Amino acid sequence: MMHRAEQRCRLPGWRDRIMSADEAAALIQDGMTVGMSGFTRAGEAKDVPLALARRAESDPLKINLMTGASLGNDIDKRLTETHVLARRMPFQVDATLRRAINAGEVMFIDQHLSETVELLRNKQLGKLDVAIIEASAITEDGGIVPTSSVGNSASFAILADKVIIELNLATPEAMIGLHDIYIPQMRPRRQPIPVTAPDTRIGTHYIPIAPEKIAAIVLTEGKDSPSTVQPPSADTQRIANHLIRFFEGEVEAGRLTSSLLPLQAGIGTVANAVMNGLIEGPFEDLTMYSEVLQDSTFDLLDSGKMTFASGSSITLSEACGQRVWNDLERYKERIVLRPQEMSNHPGIVRRLGIIAINTALEADIYGNVNSTHVNGTHMMNGIGGSGDFARNGQLSIFVTSSTAKRGDLSSFVPFVSHVDHNEHDVDILVSEHGLADLRGLAPRERAVEIIENCADPYYRPALRTYFEDACRRGGHTPHCLEKALSWHQAAIEHGSMRSVAL
Amino acid sequence: MMHRAEQRCRLPGWRDRIMSADEAAALIQDGMTVGMSGFTRAGEAKDVPLALARRAESDPLKINLMTGASLGNDIDKRLTETHVLARRMPFQVDATLRRAINAGEVMFIDQHLSETVELLRNKQLGKLDVAIIEASAITEDGGIVPTSSVGNSASFAILADKVIIELNLATPEAMIGLHDIYIPQMRPRRQPIPVTAPDTRIGTHYIPIAPEKIAAIVLTEGKDSPSTVQPPSADTQRIANHLIRFFEGEVEAGRLTSSLLPLQAGIGTVANAVMNGLIEGPFEDLTMYSEVLQDSTFDLLDSGKMTFASGSSITLSEACGQRVWNDLERYKERIVLRPQEMSNHPGIVRRLGIIAINTALEADIYGNVNSTHVNGTHMMNGIGGSGDFARNGQLSIFVTSSTAKRGDLSSFVPFVSHVDHNEHDVDILVSEHGLADLRGLAPRERAVEIIENCADPYYRPALRTYFEDACRRGGHTPHCLEKALSWHQAAIEHGSMRSVAL
Known part of the structure; x- marks a missing residue:
């Protein structure tokens, strides 16, 4: 040694x-x-x-x-x-x-x-x-x-x-x-x-x-633990497809070029699926300015779709790790690792106009996002870099499956039980059902987009009823406070939100 | 003409x-x-x-x-x-x-x-x-x-x-x-x-x-409307005093110099009182990098305590307006007005290490701040620049009187009814009763600081009971969801939160 x-x-x-x-x-x-x-x-x-x-x-x-x-x-x-x-x-x-x-x-x-x-x-x-x-x-x-x-x-x-x-x-x-x-x-x-x-x-x-x-x-001589990211499922693939269609629309509208803007993707299966989806997409000369370079980053580099990727770490599956670490000399001129203070720097994120893609634990009908706290109390992982990117990027996108626990929990609720990203910082929400483009909308308009495009159809009637009742009481961001957290209370008591949707 | x-x-x-x-x-x-x-x-x-x-x-x-x-x-x-x-x-x-x-x-x-x-x-x-x-x-x-x-x-x-x-x-x-x-x-x-x-x-x-x-x-030939900011009251003066003692402590601890760092103060009576307090304070060569240059800015410039102030506007009382506009040539070398995109730019705010002082409508026991929505639904003014500064500055300070409506409403509640600034972005909370230094603290520690230093003594027992009950249930950020918004429900129903404190 x-x-x-x-x-x-x-x-x-x-x-x-x-x-x-x-x-x-x-x-x-x-x-x-x-x-x-x-x-x-x-x-x-x-x-x-x-x-x-x-x-x-x-x-x-x-x-x-x-x-x-x-x-x-x-x-x-x-x-x-x-x-x-x-x-x-x-x-x-x-x-x-x-x-x-x-x-x-x-x-x-x-x-x-x-x-x-x-x-x-x-x-x-x-x-x-x-x-x-x-x-x-x-x-x-x-x-x-x-x-x-x-x-x-x-x-x-x-x-x-x-x-x-x-x-x-x-x-x-x-x-x-x-x-x-x-x-x-x-x-x-x-x-x-x-x-x-x-x-x-x-x-x-x-x-x-x-x-x-x-x-x-x-x-x-220890090794890094391999990535735990799962391959795309049918649901995550649908989310990726919605987002890729959205990017295509942005290019058509002249708001993005075909090389988009530097991409950031949070760690996780959904974000990884989105990045994977770009391999087949119509975009060229993509770049990444992110925290973590994952399997999908190297797939994008190898596909010729991505020209450069900046991150603060490289976290790979066993198989991708073998490919990258044994051939690092070849990748090295197209990647860089920076201190996380630089990879996530608010001034640089604003300057570059990052497209930030992060995962929500839940979102409410007005587009406030909870990234961290199950039922408002129990920490999952932490906010990580999502706030650095979502606040300052050109496009702040949050993705989530519309439900969790085989449909027992809705990821779209009347009132999030914890706020990591408030409505000011959430431009786009995507679930497997569709995409809500919230840019330039007032809360009452955001609610309609989110309920009708992103929520699971099973929970939509209950969300509509909540929203309509709330609107009758008034307010810029209407709520029925006595019911606002009832979906989470049901989840705690019964392990399911299905009762509130009846 | x-x-x-x-x-x-x-x-x-x-x-x-x-x-x-x-x-x-x-x-x-x-x-x-x-x-x-x-x-x-x-x-x-x-x-x-x-x-x-x-x-x-x-x-x-x-x-x-x-x-x-x-x-x-x-x-x-x-x-x-x-x-x-x-x-x-x-x-x-x-x-x-x-x-x-x-x-x-x-x-x-x-x-x-x-x-x-x-x-x-x-x-x-x-x-x-x-x-x-x-x-x-x-x-x-x-x-x-x-x-x-x-x-x-x-x-x-x-x-x-x-x-x-x-x-x-x-x-x-x-x-x-x-x-x-x-x-x-x-x-x-x-x-x-x-x-x-x-x-x-x-x-x-x-x-x-x-x-x-x-x-x-x-x-x-129209004139600007004069500022509506009130002169300091006994309460706002106490808030200012707490904050000035805090700054003195930071200088003693070597975390700030006697010229502090560029100051930002939100518009409003409390923030204005704090800035006024600096005239008598022990600091020298202060600067401001803020949105609005208010009466207190010019008082600080005239006192010799402040060397330069950058903002996006000048909003003055009738009397101060006469003084400034008639003598602008003299002030002009020590002030500048920038586009609000520059005065509030996240990258510049981070670079300069702004000390951000903004007003909270209410805060919860974990330090989440509501700046905008009365009872979670009714818009007051808007988030303004508070998020630009609070997220990116070196010190993010929120000030509020501990109660409103002659004590009927507590500004410190179990769970804020709307989140504009989450706990990640709130370093210091100040009321007339005292200052909570939340830096480096976990939520359970933050709660004790906030309840014991900032909340009105009348509401402290009820906040303690809520927090203790919540801790028994567990969680990184403990809550009793069925009671979380009960203080606001009482405010809506009875016009007062006093009943929850009994």
Whole structure:
């Protein structure tokens, strides 16, 4: 292993800092705040956090853990089971951690993914004690070359007192040059961030840090967990078709060109199906300015339909992973990974005019979207980057199946039980039944579009009745407050909303 | 009048385009979309819209009306009374129009103020037929020098088929040079907007348009309506004091310097009181990057505490107006008026790290804020720019008195009846009772801060009971859905929330 490490580590004296994951984990003290690499199950530090979990079984400790976004390899699960997590931010997708969050055992701070390091840099989240960063190489100046994600790793490494590097020898050496690391200047004299297109490179290919901060180098060979995204189903294919027809209409109306605008797609099966649908669509020279480069991104690149894709991580299925990582040199000139602060930056999203495609958990008849909270109370994953893109893009699209649980739950309700994206930020809603174009419409007009185009036909009569009753009472956004949350109450009591639709 | 017009109008052949307001109003046809100047009761076109209302009494017509923000001189009132308005965007404050909106008679599209012209430019709001713009001068190339606001006037004039200019001879000639007009390039190759400080000037002092588009020049002498902002009361003074102590703490903690960061303050009595409080505070070299320059802005400039203020309009009381407009030459080097797309631009707000101070109508125990809808249904004014600033600034502060209607309504409720700003975008809440610092806190922690620091003591026991009951049921954001909106139901039924607090 040391021999292979030598190929990747140019820092003088690096051998003196090599230690085991257990030794590195011992550098972390009870009460510390730790920033770890990892974004959408890609590029997380693997061995040290698992060593920390093992240690906590006999030597209990609590930390505040920040990451880029979700982790793979059951790391959040293990850290939750061993009660290591006091606070966790800004995103997660683990079932065990989710239970602990909803039980009030772990304090979860759900943040717009572009904001975490801005808050940290401005000292609004306290001090970062340790960063644990997975690297594919270390430069002679101590610069860290990330792996399959950048996430918040760059700012974590720069702002932390100490840095633990997991040098992952199983990552392709071709990763050098994949990343573009840029950190905004400190206020008040911050300069514009000069990204003007998805392929603009503005930074370095490594994270520049003071090499004396590197407290440990741990050699690892772990793999990212494969993507859990499912192939398109009949329903997701219908959603994709509606959206592609919509894009065709926008091109005909002169509002978009045949290369559309840079695309962002949230992680998930529906968004992936939409991106897949573009392979067969009539569009050319597509680009992506997104968070996660998924299987569909590489399918689009391979099909010749997409010319360039910018993201903050690469999260792939087993099969697609083999294809991409073994041939990275060929893809590298058409992709770039940026810090999530850049991939999701509100100013860049506005400048480029992103087409943002994200998944809704539920939407109400006026187009307010809940992305996070089941029945208004129980956290699923987190808002992620959806707010960064939906607020600032040129087109903000939310997709969802019209029902869940075999029709027991309607995804279109009178009043969402939690608001992540309000009506101002939702231009287009799409379900398998159709597409509601809400641009330039007042709430009473939005309701008709949403009920008649997106809601499941089974629930439409009840939604119409609610809306008509509400309109009789008046208001810009009419409601019957005593019934507004009754659909969710039925879901809690009976596991089904069907009773309200009778 | 023609003689005085000559001083201000350099466009060759301008005399041929002079007409009366009635003649100009006749250029507007039924079904047209019209963009008018005017932002926070400042700089609106005055005579032509009132002539249009008169005409509609005998010759009914409907238009879609876009402005910068609110209008003065009862223009929205008159246009509503004469049934001219089919659709209205993006903001209003008029009682008569508000009633028509809530009755469903006028379709109101409530928008983030930075977004309207972006949508228009991208053809997402249809075509703009006519722009009616108040001007203080016309350059020899047909460039329009605005008056006390820029708002959306620049893009309206550039994008409209025809432009009607109201050349207001009562405005100070010193207005030339007050404005900085910059229009973003078309996507996909838009360049960064080079504003890096409140005092950066990046554009022209006039709106550049093709002079042949000027269909009419109407000479006017109308005045802006004076500001309706009230002087600080005991309660608003307490809110200001809490906030100033908070800023002092931030300076001590090294998170802010003694010049803070550029300030934004929403229009309204509370925000004005806070700005007033800074005159006596220990801060120096303050700057403002806001929408509206109010009385307090000029008091801060005169006190020597503020060095520069950037806005999109100037809205003043009668007395302050006399002081400022008669001495504009002296103030002009320390203020600038920009298009609202620039004053509220998400990328600039993020870059500068604005301290955003806006007024909440109500907030819930988790820090979600309702800025617009009384009891979730009835529109007050609109979201305005609060979302542009709260989402992207370094500090997002919302202020409100803890109760309304002599204590009958609590401004802090279990569940807001409408969400304009969700918990992700609300850092600090302040009432006359105290300040809740919500940064880095999970929802269950936020609830304690908000209930114990901000809510009125009369309502605290009921909020505590709700929160404790909800926590027993679990969830990241615990709620009892069947009671969540009961406070608003009580307000609707009894005009008071007092019964829920028993």
